[in-house]
Amino acid sequence: MDSALFPKGVQRCSMGKFFLGLSIAGAVLLWGVLGLFLCWIKGLNQTNMNDYYGFAIWIWADLAVIALGGGAFFTGLLRYIFGIDELKNIINFAVLIGFICYSSALLILAIDVGQPLRSWFIFWHANVHSMLTEVAFCLSCYFAVLTIEYIPLILENRQLDKVPFIHNLTHNMHHIMAVFAATGAFLSFFHQGSLGGVPGVLFGRPFAFREHILVWPYSFFLFTWSAAAYGPCFTLFITWITEKISGKQLVKDNVVQLLAKISGWMIITYIIAKIADTVYWAMVTAPSKGFALMDFYSNNALYGIWILFAEIVLCGVVPGLILISPKLRANPTTRLIAIILGVIGVSLNRWVLVLQVMAVPVMSFDTWALYYPSWQEVATTVLPVAYGVMMIMISYRYLPIFPQEVELNPIEPLPTETVTEIEVDKETAEEAMVSEGEPAPAQA
Amino acid sequence: MFPFSFEWVWDMGHLVFHGGLWYALTILGIGMTYCIIKSIVDTVKADGSDSHH
Numbered sequence A: 001m002d003s004a005l006f007p008k009g010v011q012r013c014s015m016g017k018f019f020l021g022l023s024i025a026g027a028v029l030l031w032g033v034l035g036l037f038l039c040w041i042k043g044l045n046q047t048n049m050n051d052y053y054g055f056a057i058w059i060w061a062d063l064a065v066i067a068l069g070g071g072a073f074f075t076g077l078l079r080y081i082f083g084i085d086e087l088k089n090i091i092n093f094a095v096l097i098g099f100i101c102y103s104s105a106l107l108i109l110a111i112d113v114g115q116p117l118r119s120w121f122i123f124w125h126a127n128v129h130s131m132l133t134e135v136a137f138c139l140s141c142y143f144a145v146l147t148i149e150y151i152p153l154i155l156e157n158r159q160l161d162k163v164p165f166i167h168n169l170t171h172n173m174h175h176i177m178a179v180f181a182a183t184g185a186f187l188s189f190f191h192q193g194s195l196g197g198v199p200g201v202l203f204g205r206p207f208a209f210r211e212h213i214l215v216w217p218y219s220f221f222l223f224t225w226s227a228a229a230y231g232p233c234f235t236l237f238i239t240w241i242t243e244k245i246s247g248k249q250l251v252k253d254n255v256v257q258l259l260a261k262i263s264g265w266m267i268i269t270y271i272i273a274k275i276a277d278t279v280y281w282a283m284v285t286a287p288s289k290g291f292a293l294m295d296f297y298s299n300n301a302l303y304g305i306w307i308l309f310a311e312i313v314l315c316g317v318v319p320g321l322i323l324i325s326p327k328l329r330a331n332p333t334t335r336l337i338a339i340i341l342g343v344i345g346v347s348l349n350r351w352v353l354v355l356q357v358m359a360v361p362v363m364s365f366d367t368w369a370l371y372y373p374s375w376q377e378v379a380t381t382v383l384p385v386a387y388g389v390m391m392i393m394i395s396y397r398y399l400p401i402f403p404q405e406v407e408l409n410p411i412e413p414l415p416t417e418t419v420t421e422i423e424v425d426k427e428t429a430e431e432a433m434v435s436e437g438e439p440a441p442a443q444a
Numbered sequence B: 001m002f003p004f005s006f007e008w009v010w011d012m013g014h015l016v017f018h019g020g021l022w023y024a025l026t027i028l029g030i031g032m033t034y035c036i037i038k039s040i041v042d043t044v045k046a047d048g049s050d051s052h053h
Helices: A015-042 A057-068 A070-081 A085-089 A091-112 A131-155 A164-175 A177-200 A218-246 A253-288 A306-324 A326-330 A332-359 A375-398 A415-435 B012-052
Strands: none
Touching (some): A015 A091, A015 A375, A057 A070, A057 A091, A057 A218, A057 A332, A057 A375, A070 A085, A070 A177, A070 A253, A085 A253, A091 A218, A091 A375, A131 A164, A131 B012, A164 B012, A177 A218, A177 A332, A177 B012, A218 A375, A253 A306, A253 A326, A306 A326
């Protein structure tokens, strides 16, 4: 029915199956939309945020998707600026994932601000002493970059590409994509960093506070580094899921291994810096504020020292070592384990620096303040996942996201299909002859 | 915010933040304008050469 819209030389599932998948994701999306409208209509009293938690699960989700979407800017940087040509086979999907992640982040912020109609205030009445202003500026501009990078993919749809102007526009946008990619990398460096800078400058919260280089706390650099390191893991993870669901290999193994190797080295260098930062913080910074390391990891039901171990060793050192080892990286199972651990690791890091920061008691009369989100918060946090699934389904079906798909999955027509096609062609030719006034051939 | 807005102050904070914002937006704007104009020119040229043949 819609096969004329498919990319050339590929097969897709039936329309019924496609709509069934869309409906399942759509039902989850509607649940999220219900939560969203409750928050917009009734206000933020629909959440479990309180005086302890001005930032809560939404901001964690925001920081996590921005870090996971970092694969787009880093892969773009490698492809367009450093000229690693093999990555052209995965850059489209990295851009799509980045687009989904950043649009999700903006959607979550639109709920979190409580008054979305006043969102423009941050641009017009900017507080130029706040790192969050820098985040808002860079996030919006980078989303514009991702949109510009995603537009040529849409325009490469088989039918749209037939329009000469659209074909030329796609070509010209590809031609100067390096300029947009460089701008995106510049913007990403600053907004990823500033998101890390926000906890790092909280001198009233010794769990988060870090020493500075000029005006930038160490967490500024660690956040950018971790997004570049773990973002490609998420791209590879979603590629793996898409391959499993479609039942096809979509990207060649050498491309996957190359991105995994780069990610591995980035993770290893990041985790060395993170360990150095943590040791300095535990031995010098926190004691100078009157805290011992175990003050942050005891006397509560959730945050034990296990979380530090899980973030740094299990989900940092382990995936890094797996991905830099040629033998372990070549093994699909260990590679997948490393990729999943990496995705969990960066999400855990953002959780710790958003939610554990708020939970740790600061004053001598304080106690641990744990936080449980309301269902509206959960629904609106799950909403972007459903939205992302739908975006990937639609993009995969109609757009040439994976340039190697045709080569990896050649379509061999069955003998019966070939005969039918010949018969159909013959009938079409006869009809055309009749319509042009020529006599129809005699029926046998 | 623009320099002619009443809230504007000529200090480092405003220059760095808004300078960066307008710098990025200018690059994106010029880049897209170039692509659109060049595509129109390319399309018109192609149409012209088609009609000659």
